[in-house]
Structures are given as structure tokens and as C-alpha cells.
Amino acid sequence: MSGRAQLIAGGGLSAAVLAAAALSLVWVPHDVTVLEIGQRLRPPGGAFPLGTDQYGRDLLSMLMVGARVSIAVALVAVGIGIALGVPLGLMAAANRGSWLDEVVMRLNDLIFAFPALVIAILITAVLGPSALNAILAIGIFNIPVFARVARGAALSLWTLDFVLAARLAGKGRLRISAEHILPNIAPLLIVQATIQFSLGILAEAGLSYVGLGAQPPTPSWGRMLAEAQTMIYTAPRLAVLPGLAIVLTVLGLNLLGDGLRDALDPRLRKAAR
């Protein structure tokens, strides 16, 4: 697929999911906190376009609210990663080889030794399960990811002569990092953000599937799948649709990321001609 096609397809999918999540803030077809056993396991059609689950909740409404939860968790987690990781990475690169660089890199290695799920387990073991856990666990895991990307890209820029020129203009490391380094690594960070965003959606689904994410009655895609598992013989629809929602969202974000990378990277742009 060409970069342009990826950009359009990915942007379209992501926008659709975002729109559904935004819409759920003001309107959903049915209230998802009300259990109506009388309406349980309705097939798709009529008032329930995608049918109902074993507790009589409207599947479409659940998916819409689930999108909101997923996006919120992933977005805040990416925000944590960028807000803490990027400055750390920039500072480490600006002071290459110093104790600061060493500490940042060792901290990164340390966090990498704890997969996101293990962090979530640790937090849950102490604080009990909640959506906040998922945000924290995924967010903490994102910090070294962004720190690494920022440091790696910044290091190669620090060897370029325009940084020397800025130092000759009397500018300090902080100012050079903000004025010269950050704008030039921004495209890379944007691409990484879309990747981490899609990984965040996947991770949130996994955490809420095992009960470490958003708690009832808030619906989430992961828990919908967990609840559907016992119904898989009788109503496979319940297991298939939330999964498809996850796949389409993640696919959309990944395509968007790939498309953005092609569009933002001048090196690739030149090679494509």
C-alpha cells in the first residue's frame, strides 16, 4: 500500500472510532449500566442493531462506550510517556556520557525488565483493580520507549554542525534541545506516539480482559470479551464483535502511523521518487 493510501485508510478508520467514542459522551442508543434480563441475547436487528448480550445490554452502545474507555486510557498513557520520556531522552542526549545519561538509561533498562502487565499486576496487588491502574501501568511502560526514541534521534542530531553553530551563538544545552533538537525529532515522536497509542489500546484490552482494567459497570472491550467467553458456543457474535472493534482501531492507528512516517520523513520521501 502506498503511503498516501495508508494515510487515508488509517486516518479514516481512526477518525471513525474517535467519532463513535465522542458521540458516546452525549448519546448512546441504550443505557449500558441497566441490566434487562428480559432483553437478553437478542439477535441483531430492530432497536438493537448488533443485538444484546447475556445481561440484555445493547452491544452497539457497549462498543461505543468501550471505545471511549480504550481511547482515554491509551491517550493518557501515551501522554505520560511523552511528558516524562521525551524530556528525559533529550536531557540524556544533551549530556551524553554524563552521570545523568547513565542514570536515565539504567532506569530505562530497569523499567524494560517489567513488562506492562507485570507493572499492572504489582499496582493492582497493592491498590486493587481500576482503570487508573491500566493508565499507570501502560504509561510507566511508555516512558522508557519515548526516552529511548528521543535520545537516539537526538544523539545523531547533536553530532551535526548546526548544533555547533548554535553553541557558537552562545546557546545552552536546554535552549538548543528545545529550539533545534525537538522540532527535528518531532516527526519521529509523532509516529512513535501513534504506535504506542495502538499498543496502548491492545494493552488496555488485555488488562481489562483479566480484570485489571476498568471495573464494572463501565464497559470495556477487554471485559466484554471476558464475559463473552462463556457464551462462545451459544453466541459467538458476542466474542467476535468487540474483537473486531479492537482490530479495526489498532489497524487504523498503525496504518496512520506508517502513512505519517512516509509523509514526514524527508529521507523516505526522497527515496520514493
Next chain:
Amino acid sequence: MIEVENLSLTIHSTPVLQGVSFQIAPGQIVGLAGESGSGKSMTALAMMGLLPPGARATGAIRLVDRELLDLTERQLCAIRGRQIGMIFQEPMTALNPMQTIGAQVAETLVIHDAATRSEALEKARARLDRVGLPADRFPLTRYPHELSGGQRQRVCIAMAIALRPRLLIADEPTTALDVTTQARILDLLAGLVREEGMALMLITHDLAVLSGLAERVAVMQGGRIVEQGPTSAILRRPGHPYTRALIAAATHHPAPGTRAPGAALLEVREARRAYRPAGRGAFTRPAPVRAVDGVSFDLRRGECLGLVGESGSGKSTLARAILGLDPLQGGAIRLDGQRVAAGQPMPHDLRRRMQAVFQDPYGSFNPRHRVGRLIAEPFHLAGRPPDADDRVAEALRAVGLDPDDRNRFIHEFSGGQRQRIAIARALITRPDLIVLDEPVSALDVRVRAQILDLLADLRGRFGLSYLFIGHDLQVVRAIADRVMVMHAGRIVEQGAAEQVLHAPRHPYTRELLAAVPELPAPIA
């Protein structure tokens, strides 16, 4: 033996070569000269059948009696390495870092079924001996990263000549090497041609390299051969205006400065800096390298002082210390009596008086800023003056650019124009001293001459002093009043440019001078 006839080439329907014709006889050295983008390398790749995707070649390339353009890929594979060998410009990356040099040389033999594995290793040994890498210091089990650039280029040569091909194509084989190494590699190539009856096609941007080495020269420009003939005739009596311009530019001397140098502006005393070579891990501790080892000199106001040295001589480390960018471990630097505390934040007024121009015209500018902002960056030092816009315009005019260029981005400019912009940026604070760190090394020879003229002109107009750092004696001699020669962290010789270059006292300076290829004197 090999005959290129009316070769034309398009890549994605953009014409690259047009009607290129030449011949090479067995045992002959033919030079292919021209500036970057003239089509020299593409000609070579067409002869190897290694053109990039989207390329279409027409015409004829005959090796003995076979038409190479008609051969299948499989037939070409049988010719590459066996009939035609090739070496490239960048020896640092031309070898597989994961394989021993023995395996890589032997592979040429194994691939062409010329030997069993053990025979191939034996022959590889003999070829490495032949290119000057004896068994005691360079066993077959060495890896490329353990060798210097010149040694790696020798391995590449051994790889290319392992099967004694009829023709060796060398594409800028010495451009990435120091001048003394270049001389040895050229000697090696000439010896191989003499002893093995092999033909050599030597591609270079430097006409002087061909002098005394190549029998014939073809000069390329814009995808065509503009002139070809016996080397001495072409170099002494060039017929085509382009060849004449190339030769004139290579020997160009800007008008010398007229002002008498004043009092000492920059004083360097016993500067010292040692590095620990990069070595990871808690247990490895390589011995420190003395990059700058007790250097002392004065640079007088209004003077252009040349600093010549090969890679690793410490000249760039010294330059960075003078600019206050990296710390020294001993010694002192003073600019106009004020101490430069290298590696520490410098008072803005002192910083303002010393600016620099660097080698790489592509990495010297933030690609996201417009030229006006790039040039105005040093105003950070003294605060943006009220007439900042006029001063940017004035600086652009001074370096021969249009004041309106300030609204353009850097990628819209050529390499030579970028160096002009870099000079404008250095001028904007009205400094006393400009450190020029290889400012013309990345430029083609004609652009180089223009930039040297510009530098000489600005020096006279603004009363500037230069520290001109370079690896190329020709260039430094063209512009400097005095020359210092740096070797292994020390200044081994300094004196008036003419004296150092015509009556060198130190053996290293003599070696350096002997290695510089020279163009023959023209015949009027």
C-alpha cells in the same frame, strides 16, 4: 580490449549518460575525470551491469568480443569478479563487518568455482601479501574493524584482483583516504597493472591524481565525455573550456592579503587534551590517546594561519578547544588577551568575537528554519540589534547572495551556496577571528575556487583573521600566509607558507608534500 561505444543511459527516463565512447587496451591505465554528477560512476556501474533499478542503457559495451549489455544476469555474474573487478570510494563500509578478511577475499575464488575452500584461502593469503598486508600482521582471521581505511582499501583491492581480471575499475579509490595513504594505494595500483598485465580504469574528481599515472584521460561533464586523449596532452594543453576551467580552479590562488599582520590576536600555549578511546564495559580500559599534545602558537590580527594535518592529527580537537566548545586538560588559550575557558560557558562578548565555518554544508543548518533566521542566530549573543534585518541583508550581499534569499529554506541551496550562507552567519556578529574547519573540502573544485576567492575578499574588506584548517596542502597554501603542520597531536613545523611548502624542514612535512599529486606545468 574493452570498448564503450555510444553508451547512453536513462534512469526513470531522466538522461544520465549521452553518447559516451572510449576504449581501454590491455595493461593500460585510463582516467575518467569530472565533478560530482558528471556520470563517471554510472559509466562504471553500466560496465559492471550493476545499474540501479529503472535504468535503461543503450549503445554498446564490448569486453573482448562479448556484448555486455546483451548478457543475462547469470552471465554477468560470471564476468564480474573474474573478468572485471571493481573497488569503491568508501573502504570503511565496503567490507562485510561480520566476516574475516580471508573469507571475503577467498569468496571471490569460491564463487567462481576457481578453487576449493582451502585452496581459496591459500590464494587469498597470497593476494593479501601482494597488496601489502603480510601474514604476520594481517592474518586471514582479521576482521575489517581491526584495520585502518587504507588497509581496508587494500583488502578490497585483493578481493577485486583475486582472479586476475582483465580490467579493474577503481571508483575514487583514494578520495576518502589521507594524502600519504593515497600515494601508497596509487603506487600499489600502478604496480599491479605493470606486473599483472591488467587494465585499470581510474575514476577521480582530482585531475592531479591522474598525472604521471594514467596513459589516457577522458573528462566528463553532464553525462558526456567532453574531451579525451593522452594524459600529458590533456593536462598541459586542455582543448575544452571545461577542462581548462577545472585545471585553473585546481591551481587557483586567490589574491593575497595586502594588510600587514598586527599584534597577536589568538595565543595558544601548551594546549593538551587526551582521550580515552570509546570502550564499553567495566573491565576494558584502553590507553588514552594524546589528541593535542603541547601545542603553542600565535595568530596575529589580520593574518590567515593555515593548520594542515591528516585525519587523527588532532587538528579538529584543537579547533574545538579554541572555539571553547570542548575542554582542554592543560594549557591556555587567549583571544586578544582574554582567557578562553574551553568547555565552559563563555562570556557572550568574547564568544561574539570568534565564529566558525564547518565542513559539512548539509549538516550546518537546521533544516526547519529559514535562511534569515539561520543567519541571525548569533544575535542571541548580544541581543537582536534594531537594524538586524539590514544586517542580515548586508551579510547576504557580502557573500554574493540576494537579500531576498532570507525567506528561503536551506534545502533550496547548493553546497557552495550553503557555505556562503555559513560564512554570512559567521560574519553577522562582526567577529575578529573566524575558524574555518575544512570549509571547502566537501565542494567541487570550481566551487572551491570561488569560495576561496570570497574568503580572501572578505578578509581584506572586514579586516578578519582566519585560522584555516585543512587536510589538503594545495588549498591551504592557496589562502594562508603562514602554515602549521600538525602530526600526532603536535605542531611539527610552522613558518611562512612559501617556506614550509618549498623548503620543509621536518621529515613528516616532506613526506606529506611528496605525497601530494601535482598537475604538470601548462604549456603556453
Next chain:
Amino acid sequence: MLRYALSRLLSLGLSLLVASVVVFAVIEVIPGDPAAFMLGLNATPEAVAALRDDLGLTGSAGLRYLDWAGGMLRGDFGVSYTYRVPVAELLADRLWVSLPLAVYALALSTAIALPAGMWAAARRGGAADIGVMGATQLGIAVPNFWFAMLLVLLFAVNLRWFPAGGFPGWDGGVMAGLKALTLPAIALALPQAAILARVMRSALIETLGQDYIRSARAKGLTRAQAIRRHGVRNALIPVLTILGLQFSFLLAGAIIIENVFYLPGLGRLIFQAITQRDLIVVESVVMLLVFAVICVTFAVDIAYAAVDPRLRRR
């Protein structure tokens, strides 16, 4: 080489030390009184005090840490509060499910991904490349536990080729055990294979643009020979990095997949322990997982040196 290995080993030891301090702090220090936490709100003060004694929670945090860390070094992880057996025994039992599962999945993922990635890189821009890239794009987007459910639906419920869950143990024969682990391993492996194939492809494409590939072609190697003899090994470095990261993802991912297939592995153990507030077990499983990840990182570092002579300083 020895020096390199030693320095890596030292950094492995340091990582373990710091990680253990973090885990200990999070589980035993931050919550205040672990004994009260484990017994819940309705516990009598006497019961809490008794448990505190039982768990050896009486000394200062520093001493307790030394006691705990020293115990682990001797293979003594303490006694599970709910199971009333040494945690070490529990771990050993469960490890015999989780570790084979992760290794099985890694082997599957590598066996699929590396050839697919090389194939796509060698035919860059062709139909094979577009096909592989499309499949990987989809593979990355699929959550492994959902994929696992689909596999159950298809192969266990409809086709009845594999069991839908449970584990017969290794005593019933290796084949029966492997059969029970096959669907979980596939569910874990395919999404990872998609990532690995993409990394393999881009690493090889990057390598194929290097000067030494051109040198090899000038020697008379065909394109395929140049890829095989010079491309693949150079492309392995980034692939190794990802392989190492993936092993930790697989171990963690196994925690979730074990729940889909009702496998008695570390994942089931840790979730039971969380619901029963058995902190000693939680702490031990987390430490074990972190230990595994750090060891894999070490193994990857050593593998770098085996592949890349530039790291082998004598």
C-alpha cells in the same frame, strides 16, 4: 569476549538487585502492613499479629529485605499463605507449563517470521512483499487472547482437533502435553511473528543498501547469494533485540493466554494469588518473571557478541 561477558554479567546482577528492591518496596513497604492487607478488613488484631509473626514481618524493612533476598538466593521463596506450601514448589510446578509455552511460542514465531521477512525483503515491492506486509499489518492489530478465542471456536469447538483448554500434565506423555499447548502457542506466536517479520524485512532491506553488498555483487555474487552470504547475518542484530523483547512479552502474554485456556501456569497462579491477597506468591511470581526477562536480556547481549565480531574485544 570474556571481559564483555563479565561486564554484562555484572550489569545483570545490578539489574536484579535494583529490581528486587523495587518489587520488595512495592509489595511489602508501600501498602503499610502487608499482614493487615492480606487478611482484609474484618481481621482481628490478634490474627494480624499472628500472621505478621508467621511471615517474619517483625524486623525493620532493611533486615526483612535482606532476609527475603537471601532466601531467594537459596531457592527459599517463603510459604504461601493460602496454599500453605513452600512458594518454591508452587513456582516449580507452574513453571513447567509457562516456560514450555513461551519457548514453544517463540520457536513458532521465529520459524514463521524470519523466512517470511527475508522473502518479503528479497522481493521488495513485489506481490510477495505486499502479501506479507498486509498479513503482518493485520497480525499486529489482533489481540492474542481474542485470537485465542477464535482458535478455540474453530479448532476445538467446530473441528475438534485440539482440546479447548486444560492441561493433562507431562506425565501423560510429551505429545499430549504439546497438543494441549499448541493452540495457546499459536495464539501467542502469530501476533509476535507479525512484528518480527516486519523487523526482519526492514533490517534486511537496510542491510541490502550497504556498500559491502555492492562489493559482494562486484565480486560476482548473484543477488540471492549476496543476501544469503552477507545480508542475513548483518540484519540479525536488530532481530535479536526484538527477539529478546518478545520473550518477555511472551512470558507476560502467557499470563493472559493461560486464562483463556485454563492452563495451570504462572498466570493462573498470580491471578488466584491476587484475588486471595496472597502477597508472598504475587511477589515471588513477579520476581521470577523479572528474573527471566533480565536473563534473556543477558543472553541477547551475549548473542550480539557471537554474531558481531566488533563486540568481541580480546
